[in-house]
Amino acid sequence: MTKPIAVDVVGVSKRFRLYHEKVNSMKERILRAGRNPYEDFWALRDVAFQVTEGETVGILGRNGSGKSTLLKCVSGILQPTDGRVVVRGQLAALLELGAGFQPELSGRDNIYLNASLLGLSTREVQRRFDEIVAFAELEQFIDNQVKYYSSGMYVRLGFSVAVSVEPDVLVVDEVLAVGDENFSRKCLDKIKSFQDEGRTILFVTHAADLVRQICDRAIVLDQGRMLGYGLPGEEIRLFREQMMEASGELPVALEEPEEPLPSAPRPITITGIDLEHPGSGSRPYLLPGEPLAVHVAFEAIEPVDDVVFVIEIRDRVGQLVFGSDTEILEHRYDAPAGSGRADLTFESVPLLDGTYGVSIGVRSRKGATIYDWRDQSDHFEVMNPGRATGSVSLTLRADIRAASLS
Amino acid sequence: MTDLQTGPGPGSGAAAPELSPEEEHERKLEARLERAAARGPKTTRVVAARVSLRARIVELWRSRELFIFLARKDIKVKYKNSVLGFLWSMLNPALTLIVYFLVFKVVLKNGVPQFAIYLFSGLLVWNLFQTAIIGATSAVVSNGGIVKKVSFPREILALSTVGSSTVFFFFQALVMVLFLVVLQHSPAWGQMWLLVPALVALLVFTSALAVFLSAVNVYFRDVEHLVQVMLMVWFWAIPIVYVFHQVQSGLQRHHLFWIYVADPLVPVVLTFQRVLYNVSTYTPPGATTPVPLLPEHSTAWYATFNLAVAGVSALLVLGSLVVFGRLEGNFAEEL
Numbered sequence: 001m002t003k004p005i006a007v008d009v010v011g012v013s014k015r016f017r018l019y020h021e022k023v024n025s026m027k028e029r030i031l032r033a034g035r036n037p038y039e040d041f042w043a044l045r046d047v048a049f050q051v052t053e054g055e056t057v058g059i060l061g062r063n064g065s066g067k068s069t070l071l072k073c074v075s076g077i078l079q080p081t082d083g084r085v086v087v088r089g090q091l092a093a094l095l096e097l098g099a100g101f102q103p104e105l106s107g108r109d110n111i112y113l114n115a116s117l118l119g120l121s122t123r124e125v126q127r128r129f130d131e132i133v134a135f136a137e138l139e140q141f142i143d144n145q146v147k148y149y150s151s152g153m154y155v156r157l158g159f160s161v162a163v164s165v166e167p168d169v170l171v172v173d174e175v176l177a178v179g180d181e182n183f184s185r186k187c188l189d190k191i192k193s194f195q196d197e198g199r200t201i202l203f204v205t206h207a208a209d210l211v212r213q214i215c216d217r218a219i220v221l222d223q224g225r226m227l228g229y230g231l232p233g234e235e236i237r238l239f240r241e242q243m244m245e246a247s248g249e250l251p252v253a254l255e256e257p258e259e260p261l262p263s264a265p266r267p268i269t270i271t272g273i274d275l276e277h278p279g280s281g282s283r284p285y286l287l288p289g290e291p292l293a294v295h296v297a298f299e300a301i302e303p304v305d306d307v308v309f310v311i312e313i314r315d316r317v318g319q320l321v322f323g324s325d326t327e328i329l330e331h332r333y334d335a336p337a338g339s340g341r342a343d344l345t346f347e348s349v350p351l352l353d354g355t356y357g358v359s360i361g362v363r364s365r366k367g368a369t370i371y372d373w374r375d376q377s378d379h380f381e382v383m384n385p386g387r388a389t390g391s392v393s394l395t396l397r398a399d400i401r402a403a404s405l406s
Numbered sequence: 407m408t409d410l411q412t413g414p415g416p417g418s419g420a421a422a423p424e425l426s427p428e429e430e431h432e433r434k435l436e437a438r439l440e441r442a443a444a445r446g447p448k449t450t451r452v453v454a455a456r457v458s459l460r461a462r463i464v465e466l467w468r469s470r471e472l473f474i475f476l477a478r479k480d481i482k483v484k485y486k487n488s489v490l491g492f493l494w495s496m497l498n499p500a501l502t503l504i505v506y507f508l509v510f511k512v513v514l515k516n517g518v519p520q521f522a523i524y525l526f527s528g529l530l531v532w533n534l535f536q537t538a539i540i541g542a543t544s545a546v547v548s549n550g551g552i553v554k555k556v557s558f559p560r561e562i563l564a565l566s567t568v569g570s571s572t573v574f575f576f577f578q579a580l581v582m583v584l585f586l587v588v589l590q591h592s593p594a595w596g597q598m599w600l601l602v603p604a605l606v607a608l609l610v611f612t613s614a615l616a617v618f619l620s621a622v623n624v625y626f627r628d629v630e631h632l633v634q635v636m637l638m639v640w641f642w643a644i645p646i647v648y649v650f651h652q653v654q655s656g657l658q659r660h661h662l663f664w665i666y667v668a669d670p671l672v673p674v675v676l677t678f679q680r681v682l683y684n685v686s687t688y689t690p691p692g693a694t695t696p697v698p699l700l701p702e703h704s705t706a707w708y709a710t711f712n713l714a715v716a717g718v719s720a721l722l723v724l725g726s727l728v729v730f731g732r733l734e735g736n737f738a739e740e741l
Contacts, residue, residue, distance in 0.1 A: 003439065016739060054438035072738065076453045076557035079735040084454035091451070091557070099555035102479055104486045113479055116472040117556050168448055198442030216431055231431070 004088065006169050006200035007051040007074060011083035014044040014069050014224075043069040044080070045224040051217070053088070053168075056191075056201040058211035058232065060239040061221035067204040068173055070221065071095065074202060075171045089168025089200075092118050096173075097158030103147035107138060107157060110146050114161045128164045135186070136160035156183055163190050170194060172203035188214075208236045209389045233385035237285060237353060241381075244355070267304045268335060268371045272297040273360055273378050285381035288393035292349045292380060296342040296360050300335045304371070307335045309342050310361035314376060315391060316354055327365060350393040353384035455735055462727055465559045473562050477569030480541070484570075495574045496581050499533050506647050517691045518649060518699070520683070523591050526582055527682040528646030528675045531604075534575040535612055535671060536637055541567035542616030543623050543633050550741035560737065561730055564620035568613050582682065594684040600708050604677040607715040611670045614722035621726075621733040624740050644671050645679075649688070649699055670719060673711040676700060680708060 019038045044066045051057050061067045072078040074085050075093035100117050101110050111132055115125045125132075133142050136156040141149065149157070163170075172191075191214065194201060205211060211218050211232050218235035220227040220242065228238045274297075277283070279290040286292060296309060310325040326333065326342075333342075357376035363369060384393075452461070485491040503525055511521040518524055542564040546553060549563050586593060623629040643666070645653065657663040666672065680700055687696040701707075 003435070004442075052435065053442050054435050073453060076451070077554065078738050079453060079455050079457075081455060081735075084452055087451045087453070089448035089450075093555075093557055096555045100552040102483060104483045105479065109479070109482065113475045116469075116475045117552065117558055119469075119472075119558070122471055168442070168445070195438065196441070198438035198440070198445075200442075216435065 004053045005050045005086075006053040006055075006088050007202065008086040008088075009047055009049050009070075009074065009083075010086070012044055012047045012070070012073055012080040012085060013042060013082040014066075014073060014078060015081040016041045016043055042224050044073065046083070047221070047224070047226050048083075049219060049226065049229050051200055051202065053200055054195075054198040055216045056195055056214055057203075058215035058218045058235075059202065059204045059221060060206075060208065060211060060218055060235060061204075062243060064223075065221040066224040067221055068095075069224075071171050071173050071202065071204055087169055090119060090165070091169040091171060092162055092165040092167035093171040094159070094162045094173065095171070097155045097162070099158070101146050101154065101158070104145060106145055107133075107142040107149070110157070111142075111161055114158070115164065118162060118165045119167075120165045125164075132160045132164045135163070152183075159183075159187060163194075167199065169200045169202070172201065174203075174205055208239060212236060212384065212389060213387055231385065233353070233383050237381065237383040240353075240355065266371050267302050268298055268300040268307060268362055270296060270360060270362060270372045270374050271299050271339065273358070273374060275358065275378050275380050277380070285383045286349055286351075288352055288382060288384055288386075289348050289350055292346045294344040294346075294358060294360070294378075296344065297339065298335070298342065298362060298372075299339045300337050303334070303336050304364075305334045306365040307333050307371075308363050308365055309333075309344065310359075310363060311344050312359040312361075314357045314359065316356075321351070321356065321391070325361075325363075349380075349382065351382045352388065352391050352393050353382050354391065355379050355381045457731060459724065459728060459731070462559065462561075462731055466561060466565075469559050469562055472558060473566050473569060476562060476566035477573065480566060480570035481573055492577070495577050499529055499578055500581065503529060510647055515691055516649070518688055519685055520589065520591055523585060523589060524649075524679060524683045524685070525647060526585060527679045528644065530575065530578055530582060530682075531608060531671065531675050531678050532641060532644065532646055533578060534571050534608065536641075537574060538568040538571035538612045538616055539619065539633060539637065541571065543619040543630050545616075546620045546624050546737065547627070547630075547741065554738045554741055560734060561617050561620075561727065564616040565613055568609065568616050571612075572609065586682070592684065593682045594680065597681050597705050597708070600677050600681050600705065600712070603709055603712040603716065604674045604681075607670065607712045607719060608674045610716050610723060611674075611719035614719050614726045617723070617730050618726035621730040624737055625733065640669075640671070643669060644675050646675060650676060650679075650701060651697055651699055652690075654701075670715045673708070673715055677708050677712055 017038045018041050047066075047070060059067050059070060069078065071093070072095070073080045074087065075091055075095070076085075076087075077093065077095070100114055102113065105113065111129065112122065112125055115132075116122070133139055136153070136159070138153060138157055141153065146154065146157075170191075191201060195214070203215075215232045217230065218232045218239075219229045220235050220239045222242055227242065228235050272295075274295040276293040276295065277286055277290060278293055280286055294311060300307075308325050308327045310323075312323040313321045315321050356379060358378045358380065359373070359375050360377075361373040362371040364371070388396075451465075485494050488494060490497065503522065506525055506529075507522055510516050510525075511518070545563040545567050546560060552558075553560055553563075585591075619629060619633060653666065654663070657666050683700075685699060686702070688699045689696045
């Protein structure tokens, strides 16, 4: 069985013409005819993907990557300069909640007006009217003019009307972040029930965790081009990678490696660190629970007794995730002069996704002398293919049953 | 038992047979697809730079309820916070009527019998046209908020102004009926049906212009001001406050008659006057013999002329939809 395609984006490009000066009067248009300087800006460049009916697709990208333009092209607010979008079924776009509300009209009138803007027939609005009002929690105020509504009420009514359309394809632009916590949970529940009903959802967000929780697929956009389209785990990794590249820095603020700590010739120095993922094959990242080996090459210019190797793992914001050393492991080592190698192996790295920095140190047992310290010089990445969020991969099992009466 | 799995961590595959994310996805999707299919067939819509005229018209037809809601909104919002509210839609033309009446009948003594009725017959048509055109010109610009955030056929914005103006037209028509009763003036009952083709011609022509102007105004905000001036000139180019006969001979002498009559509003106004005013001759000041007041043509001539206007205007509507479609692509950026 071939699966029906709900949204088919075929080679869509969108050009914006950025005039250096906005000209809206005829006089100026004529005076500057052909001479008004502008730059072409391609907000989307040859974007193509297909969304199977019933799928939920998250669109990730930095600010200005073309996410919103893409949603607007899909929902028909903007027309692509090139290419086309074919949408099967009724589409509702939630780009701004309450867009099109008339402040002078009552909530009741606005429900009818807004619903018909979104394509709902009067009969259907009448049928769902009470439901819409109840979902927005506005029973008492429905006959008041909308201009007296608080912003929260406004947004609730907007969302309530929009979901009442029960579209086949729902397009959402970062609107779920509004309203109080209680309401945003309601919104999320609604989205999930839409999923269960086999409706197609496309949404734009910065929140990678949300994509992981509810999306079947994710798209990563950068400067109008599509970098990837696939399972959320992989795309989120791509997105994070790209965020880092863009900010031009590694995840952890790297301080200049402090120059030779003891100014005197150091008896033992780290000459190289190598991370190995024995379980991940050619993948450049780990999956939660896979092993990680850290190989530390060192050089001693003289025999040093009782050398302790220290390892620390920090997350993106520099928070310590794990720290240990060979003293804790009760592994005593006396280094002879010459080079050597320490293999520090994690049998399992139960972390969820992110990029982690590894710091390695060599010190004396008493801790008084630090021979060498490589701060966050190496990194490894973990990609979480599952739906759980957070930073640690815990194994959860649930057993729920009714209390038996004995 | 519910197995809330957190991903392939150690020991995660112990309870259930391990499914790859891809397989799990497939399985979930299949269940959803069944429910989606149960909702019945779906329509397909294409978003592209060029959408066929036919597709545009189909979209417009699907949005007819929206047209009604937007027109209703126009009406509700227009007089929302005014004390007299709706009455303004009748008071305003009534006051205009009084001014013209005083100037032309009392001061200039034009000698037209029952001049108030004559005047009102033409003003009915003009008010509909003027309100619709002024409203429509700024319709897309002033609704920028919706245009940028919601997807719907934007022509509806211009068309709904024509719709709301038509509603106001009927309110004024009620006043006209009142006038006829009070002044005990008898319209041409036998030709009453001519009002239907005349109104159709007027609405089709107004719609064509409304759709065109609403789109052009997004690019050139001057259009709004230009329209005001043009309407003023246009008003005097139609026999509303003066009598057709007064210009007829002068125009014929200068071979401008056909240009004057080619104005689509002229036959419409003449028809309204023919039917509602229903006085064929009058004696101009200084003359001794009565002269024809309206073109002396058969009912069939009026009907044909109006249908011709409606036909040509229908083509104009198609043309304006094409123009609108071309310009629409950049609305969201220009607003």
